[in-house]
Amino acid sequence: MNIIVCIKQVPDTAEIRINPETNTLMREGVPSIINPFDLHAIEAAIQIREQHGGKVVVLTMGPPQAETSLREAISMGADEAVLLSDRAFAGSDTWATSYTLAQAIKKLGADIVFCGKQAIDGDTAQVGPETAEFLNIPHISYIRKIEEVKDDYIKVERLMDEGYDIVESTLPVLLTVVRELNQPRMPSLKGKMAAKKAEIKKMGMADIEADENSLGLKGSPTQVKNIFAPEVKAERKIIEGTPDEQVDILIKELKEIRCL
Amino acid sequence: MPVIVQVEKCSGCETCLDSCPFDAIEFKDGKAYINEYCNACMSCLAGCPEGAIIETEKSVQRSAFSNQLKDYKDVMVFAEQKDGKVVSVSYELLGVGRRLSDELGANLLAALFGAGEPEAQELIRWGADKVLLCSDSALEQFNDDPYSEVLAKIINEYKPSIVLAGATPVGRSFIPRVAARLRTGLTADCTSLEIDKETKNLLQVRPAFGGNIMATILCPDYRPQMATVRPRVMKKGEYHADRTGEIININIGNAVSRTRVLDFIKEVSGVSVNLHEADIIVAGGRGIGGEKGYKMLEELAEALGGAVGASRAAVDEGWIPYSHQVGQTGKTVNPKVYFACGISGAVQHLVGMQSSDIIIAINKNPEAPIFNVATYGIVGDMFEIIPLLTRKIREVKNL
Ligand SMILES: Cc1cc2nc3c(=O)[nH]c(=O)nc-3n(C[C@H](O)[C@H](O)[C@H](O)COP(=O)(O)OP(=O)(O)OC[C@H]3O[C@@H](n4cnc5c(N)ncnc54)[C@H](O)[C@@H]3O)c2cc1C
Numbered sequence: 001m002n003i004i005v006c007i008k009q010v011p012d013t014a015e016i017r018i019n020p021e022t023n024t025l026m027r028e029g030v031p032s033i034i035n036p037f038d039l040h041a042i043e044a045a046i047q048i049r050e051q052h053g054g055k056v057v058v059l060t061m062g063p064p065q066a067e068t069s070l071r072e073a074i075s076m077g078a079d080e081a082v083l084l085s086d087r088a089f090a091g092s093d094t095w096a097t098s099y100t101l102a103q104a105i106k107k108l109g110a111d112i113v114f115c116g117k118q119a120i121d122g123d124t125a126q127v128g129p130e131t132a133e134f135l136n137i138p139h140i141s142y143i144r145k146i147e148e149v150k151d152d153y154i155k156v157e158r159l160m161d162e163g164y165d166i167v168e169s170t171l172p173v174l175l176t177v178v179r180e181l182n183q184p185r186m187p188s189l190k191g192k193m194a195a196k197k198a199e200i201k202k203m204g205m206a207d208i209e210a211d212e213n214s215l216g217l218k219g220s221p222t223q224v225k226n227i228f229a230p231e232v233k234a235e236r237k238i239i240e241g242t243p244d245e246q247v248d249i250l251i252k253e254l255k256e257i258r259c260l
Numbered sequence: 261m262p263v264i265v266q267v268e269k270c271s272g273c274e275t276c277l278d279s280c281p282f283d284a285i286e287f288k289d290g291k292a293y294i295n296e297y298c299n300a301c302m303s304c305l306a307g308c309p310e311g312a313i314i315e316t317e318k319s320v321q322r323s324a325f326s327n328q329l330k331d332y333k334d335v336m337v338f339a340e341q342k343d344g345k346v347v348s349v350s351y352e353l354l355g356v357g358r359r360l361s362d363e364l365g366a367n368l369l370a371a372l373f374g375a376g377e378p379e380a381q382e383l384i385r386w387g388a389d390k391v392l393l394c395s396d397s398a399l400e401q402f403n404d405d406p407y408s409e410v411l412a413k414i415i416n417e418y419k420p421s422i423v424l425a426g427a428t429p430v431g432r433s434f435i436p437r438v439a440a441r442l443r444t445g446l447t448a449d450c451t452s453l454e455i456d457k458e459t460k461n462l463l464q465v466r467p468a469f470g471g472n473i474m475a476t477i478l479c480p481d482y483r484p485q486m487a488t489v490r491p492r493v494m495k496k497g498e499y500h501a502d503r504t505g506e507i508i509n510i511n512i513g514n515a516v517s518r519t520r521v522l523d524f525i526k527e528v529s530g531v532s533v534n535l536h537e538a539d540i541i542v543a544g545g546r547g548i549g550g551e552k553g554y555k556m557l558e559e560l561a562e563a564l565g566g567a568v569g570a571s572r573a574a575v576d577e578g579w580i581p582y583s584h585q586v587g588q589t590g591k592t593v594n595p596k597v598y599f600a601c602g603i604s605g606a607v608q609h610l611v612g613m614q615s616s617d618i619i620i621a622i623n624k625n626p627e628a629p630i631f632n633v634a635t636y637g638i639v640g641d642m643f644e645i646i647p648l649l650t651r652k653i654r655e656v657k658n659l
Binding site for chain 2: 011013030032062063064065085086087089090091092093094095098099117118120121122123124125126127128129130132133134137138139140141142155158159160161162163164165166167168169170173179180216217220221222223224225226227228229230236237238239243244246247248250251253254255257259260
């Protein structure tokens with residue numbers, strides 16, 4: 001079983017703020033991490049390999065610095081790592097990102113491709129399904145459990161609004177995963193050693209036989225026009241008093257707005 | 261690079277470093293330099309006091325497509341159904357869609373799969389001029405392959421300029437496939453959609469970075485301009501029982517699907533999880549401390565006739581099931597009243613609930629950010645306040 005896991009290196013967005021006066025991002029000291037959903041994807045891939053054999057390849061498109069995330073994935077137990085890096089890839093939206101990933105996956109070959117449900121920076125959740133379309137393979141989104149894997153068949157649970165679907169598919173398939181799927185393992189000592197020594201395979205535009213007009217900013221149909229701080233409504237009214245008094249005031253307010 | 265530094269203007273002050281969310285600015289020989297990490301988000305443009313960072317010429321090679329843009333006119337809404345009934349986000353999309361199509365002087369089309377004529381009529385009463393109805397039973401249940409195939413075909417034939425869909429598990433799953441196939445842009449989770457007065461392009465506003473920033477996205481050179489919108493973000497349009505329109509039946513060939521849904525399992529839980537429909541939501545966060553705290557919220561929700569919500573912290577702890585989660589990675593809600601109990605108010609949570617009409621925050625910590633969005637705030641111990649509140653509400657309501 002050849003498994004490819006697409007991972008993205010992201011800034012830890014919980015720590016990012018926008019300066020409301022200048023409309024610029026303040027990111028001093030914000031660390032770069034593997035997109036949290038992708039850790040669950042790596043874990044799922046390793047578990048399948050443990051049961052069925054084969055290899056797990058982690059793939060990222062990004063700048064040279066993204067290599068640290070690939071090594072981290074190897075320390076968790078991935079077998080190989082591929083860095084897609086080329087100045088021509090800069091400014092990719094989800095269309096161009098997915099096209100580029102798909103071109104690389106075609107070269108590498110895979111029975112199962114894993115993605116996270118969404119990346120915590122771009123936040124679109126579009127790269128998984130778009131990549132599947134470029135690969136011309138089926139995909140199943142929001143996987144919360146893998147029930148069965150065979151050579152050419154998979155059965156999974158897909159998270160829906162008020163419950164879950166049980167879905168089956170032929171292989172090859174692309175799966176996007178949610179947190180409930182598993183608990184990602186910590187790197188082992190052996191993994192850390194392997195990560196230090198591992199050779200990261202690098203691929204650029206020529207290696208994936210990509211059409212230049214489909215790459216990077218040039219290949220991206222969407223453009224970010226501007227960014228700004230979200231508005232917050234500040235009508236804060238603090239209810240003071242003893243708990244008894246606080247609750248009485250609240251009940252009065254609730255009656256006023258006809259909630260009671 | 262989409263963004264370049266005019267070296268002669270760069271003073272080497274490094275102010276721009278902080279403005280870049282992607283570590284895409286480096287300093288070489290005292291001058292800024294944009295590396296491969298650039299996502300073309302343009303935030304550094306305002307971050308340079310010298311104005312030395314500029315956008316490069318928009319790609320000279322416009323899409324091969326640009327001379328066909330004018331053939332794309334109408335606005336199309338993908339009307340999602342579940343068990344044969346149109347889901348409410350579709351009516352919200354018809355509300356926005358009606359406004360946009362009126363502004364463009366175009367028709368509002370709705371694509372409806374796997375439902376019947378009565379539902380199609382309903383879409384017309386909610387604002388659609390034409391319904392493209394594909395009532396084939398193969399589309400009753402959602403599967404990515406046939407849905408993508410049929411929607412892409414309809415778009416190619418009817419050439420809408422704008423396509424809107426709900427950011428539901430269904431829309432988020434197959435709409436990206438359609439965009440990929442049509443070689444066009446897709447903007448996720450839009451919170452505002454407007455027509456640019458000059459260019460007539462669609463201005464799509466969406467949150468990114470976990471709700472910490474908002475971005476305006478354009479898709480100027482490709483059509484259709486596709487966007488998804490979360491349920492409950494937009495208001496429904498006007499319903500006119502006597503509105504008339506056209507229903508066009510679409511026939512599909514042999515719908516093949518490589519995936520197959522074997523079963524749907526509804527997750528049961530004590531009180532209603534139907535957060536989208538609830539007028540009152542009582543939500544708990546890390547402060548509820550365990551399943552016992554959850555019981556307490558259920559009782560308050562029951563007394564008020566509301567539903568129980570949760571922040572991610574409470575879900576991650578395993579105290580409340582995921583289906584209750586509100587926020588960036590959960591649901592977006594806008595009830596009349598939202599009780600935030602023991603929720604600190606991380607932006608990821610706020611983006612999912614801050615459009616609620618009234619927000620009541622109960623928290624021990626007076627500095628908790630939740631108080632910044634609260635209409636009413638109570639600083640105190642929720643284990644004291646909530647049981648008291650529940651009791652008094654029961655008294656008022658004679659329960
Ligand atoms: C403020 C802002 C708003 C944006 N809005 C849009 C928009 O509305 N539409 C649009 O098309 N683009 C948009 N983009 C561009 C988009 O963020 C990038 O294309 C990004 O590279 C991929 O999208 P994402 O982060 O949303 O990933 P998602 O689609 O959320 O990622 C899902 C999964 O895909 C995989 N994946 C994603 N990126 C990579 C990668 N580089 N390498 C390997 N695997 C990867 C991972 O497994 C990840 O978990 C926006 C960018 C910014 C800065």
